[in-house]
Structure formats: C-alpha cells, structure tokens
Amino acid sequence: MTVRRLLALPLLGALLTGCGIRATEVPTDFGAAPSRVACSLAGPDVSTQSSQGVPVQVFLLCGSSLVTVDRTVRVPDGTPDARRRVIVAQGLLDLLAAAPSAREKAAGYATYVPGGLSVSGPGPKDPEDTLRLSSAPNRLSAYALAQLVCTLSDSAATEGDGSVILGAPGTAPLRRYDCTDDVRNRPATTRPPSSGVTGT
Secondary structure (H helix, E strand, O other): OHHHHHHHHHHHHHHHHHOOOOOOOOOOOOOOOOOOOOOOOOOOOHHHOOOOOEEEEEEEEEOOEEEEEEEEEOOOOOOOHHHHHHHHHHHHHHHHHOOOOHHHHHOOEEOOOOOOOOEEOOOOOOOOOEEEEOOOHHHOOHHHHHHHHHHHHOOOOOOOOOEEEEEOOOOOOEEEEEOOHHHHHOOOOOOOOEEEEOOO
C-alpha cells in the first residue's frame, strides 16, 4: 500500500500541471492589503494653534469628505463687530490656504484653497454680513469652494446659520451659499447650493 501511494504522488503532480495549476509548498504572497486613510487625530495638534486668539475650526479634505480641525485667529481687543467679521474671515482664508501640519498630512488631511485670497466687508448696498472675495467664488475648484463655504458659514465671520453671502469685488452679484451634509460628504461632486441675494 505504501509503495502505491508513493507512486501516485508524481502522477498527481502531473495531473495538476496539466490542469494549469502549479504545485507549491508556500502560500502565494500578493502583497499587503491597501491601507485606508485614518482621517483621525488622537489629540489637538499644538503646532497649528497659537497660544492666543479666537478658537475657530476650518474644513480640510480627508479621504473624500470634509472634516474640521481646530485653529485660532488673532483679533485685537475692542475691534468693532463689522471689522471683527472681516478679520476673522481673512484669518480663516489664510488658515485654509496654509499647508496642513506634518501630523495632519500623515493622517491624510489636505487643502485645495489657493493662497493670496483676500476678503473685504459689505459694500454700501450689500447686506451687513456680506463677504466679498478678491476672486469670484465660482472660479474656485469644487473642493476649494466647499472648504471655504463650510468654514465661513459656521464661524464668527457670519451669522453662523450654515450659510454665507459671498461675491466678487465691487458691485458683482451676490449669492448665498449653504454648507449641507451632501457638500461635506461629497465635495468633489456636490457644489454648495446657492441663491441670488439682492442689496439693501
């Protein structure tokens, strides 16, 4: 019986080879499984926060959605409310345009807001919570516009109702942009919904 089993082994190997199956003694290594972006920070990133300033949150891209990170914006004491809104808005623009910290990059965070954007307050006939950008909002990429709208709409620069009135310089038409769940979850394909705004 033992002799027959030994003789059968070469035959079995030949049959496997004929069927296109290679006999092997070790498992095939297809490499490690693709890693998933963590999109999570264990604690506050002190390298991105100033010891003094107004606590704020900005929206960065991580994976395919927007997530918030903590920052601070410096505002001089005694600043009037109208001026305060513009200072906070400009600070948020600068924070959005700045590269994420090394720790945030390692966790998968990124930003698409271009540098050099500036903001001013309302014109003579604009609603009082208007923010006019140095570049028309519709010229920004989908990611950048989503980051901008969601960050500004939930900040001290606006009424904090989930929307923000934006426009280009001068007397360009104004639009009210909303930060919705769809925008936060799918900024690549869902631009912030908007509606026209008339002046006062």
